[in-house]
Amino acid sequence: MDLRGQKPISILARLYRLSLLALSAPIVLGEYFSADTGSEYGVGFGTKCALAGKMLLNNMRIPTGSSFVEHLIIATKILNVPKETEGSVVECGCYMGGSTANLSLVAGRCDRRLDVFDSFEGMPEPAEGDRSHVLIGSREVHTYDEGSWRGSLEAVRRNVAAFGDISACTFHEGYFEDTMEDFDEPVTLAFLDVGLRASAETCLEHLWPLLSREGYLFTHDVKHMEIASLFFDNEWWREHLDRDAPGVIGAGSGIGLHPKSNGFGSLLGYTVKEPRLHAFKEVAEEGAGTYRLRASTDD
Numbered sequence: 001m002d003l004r005g006q007k008p009i010s011i012l013a014r015l016y017r018l019s020l021l022a023l024s025a026p027i028v029l030g031e032y033f034s035a036d037t038g039s040e041y042g043v044g045f046g047t048k049c050a051l052a053g054k055m056l057l058n059n060m061r062i063p064t065g066s067s068f069v070e071h072l073i074i075a076t077k078i079l080n081v082p083k084e085t086e087g088s089v090v091e092c093g094c095y096m097g098g099s100t101a102n103l104s105l106v107a108g109r110c111d112r113r114l115d116v117f118d119s120f121e122g123m124p125e126p127a128e129g130d131r132s133h134v135l136i137g138s139r140e141v142h143t144y145d146e147g148s149w150r151g152s153l154e155a156v157r158r159n160v161a162a163f164g165d166i167s168a169c170t171f172h173e174g175y176f177e178d179t180m181e182d183f184d185e186p187v188t189l190a191f192l193d194v195g196l197r198a199s200a201e202t203c204l205e206h207l208w209p210l211l212s213r214e215g216y217l218f219t220h221d222v223k224h225m226e227i228a229s230l231f232f233d234n235e236w237w238r239e240h241l242d243r244d245a246p247g248v249i250g251a252g253s254g255i256g257l258h259p260k261s262n263g264f265g266s267l268l269g270y271t272v273k274e275p276r277l278h279a280f281k282e283v284a285e286e287g288a289g290t291y292r293l294r295a296s297t298d299d
């Protein structure tokens with residue numbers, strides 16, 4: 001294989017993707033930059049640009065499993081939580097603190113606490129069925145071992161102190177199974193980036209009842225069939241949370257943020273605890289689509 005011949009092509013492909021990312025920013029980050037977002041917290045266009053710039057830089061400074069664009073999508077929802085809604089932002093799974101630093105900046109700006117849950121020893125031993133996950137959308141199988149994705153509490157604190165807002169953070173050290181039981185505070189938004197289905201189940205079981213009525217719960221594992229399917233598993237939800245499964249936006253492909261060879265995607269998905277259905281537009285399905293390539297559907 002002639003690598004010298006391939007290099008310019010891969011550089012071009014990278015540049016092309018970067019320019020697509022920049023060109024798509026007004027759409028992907030449209031809600032983030034809208035005047036309403038953050039207005040209750042006095043966060044205007046200039047502050048948002050500065051925040052986005054810091055997040056981009058942090059993504060290069062701290063080893064991270066998620067992207068600053070994904071952090072900005074979460075930031076948008078934090079900035080849109082009504083000021084009078086009580087509760088902290090919760091992050092489950094922080095690795096080296098790259099996502100923590102970025103989320104702490106926005107949580108701090110909104111006078112909210114960021115509660116960070118992690119073992120700080122990496123993954124627990126996965127159960128047999130949880131050791132490997134299928135990502136059909138990326139044609140990948142992801143595998144886990146005990147201790148993988150380890151970031152120590154000292155390293156995370158150092159990174160957040162240097163590049164985020166450490167004053168906004170409370171760290172809960174230990175396996176979720178042990179630390180979440182004692183946590184009983186209102187939550188306005190939760191971000192789960194936990195890899196294992198068993199870990200996601202523990203977080204959901206404890207955090208869902210604490211989440212505010214219209215609160216967002218993000219998962220960074222939405223491409224994993226084993227985790228996306230949890231959000232559609234009525235039996236699990238009825239048994240553990242006494243309600244039907246809420247579903248999840250982005251199952252299998254992630255919300256469309258990053259240009260890939262097979263379209264826009266990401267690892268990020270979300271669900272809303274109690275969406276305000278009465279404010280949604282009603283659309284009668286009558287057989288005629290919104291997209292009409294022909295003038296008439298009769299022929």
Ligand SMILES: C[S@@+](CC[C@H](N)C(=O)[O-])C[C@H]1O[C@@H](n2cnc3c(N)ncnc32)[C@H](O)[C@@H]1O
Nearest residue numbers: 064065066093094095099119122175176193199
């Ligand atoms: C993929 S990493 C998080 C990446 C991070 N959010 C980022 O963007 O860089 C997954 C994290 O989940 C943590 N984790 C997974 N299962 C856990 C459990 N049951 N208890 C505590 N921590 C857990 C691991 O320690 C690891 O830090």
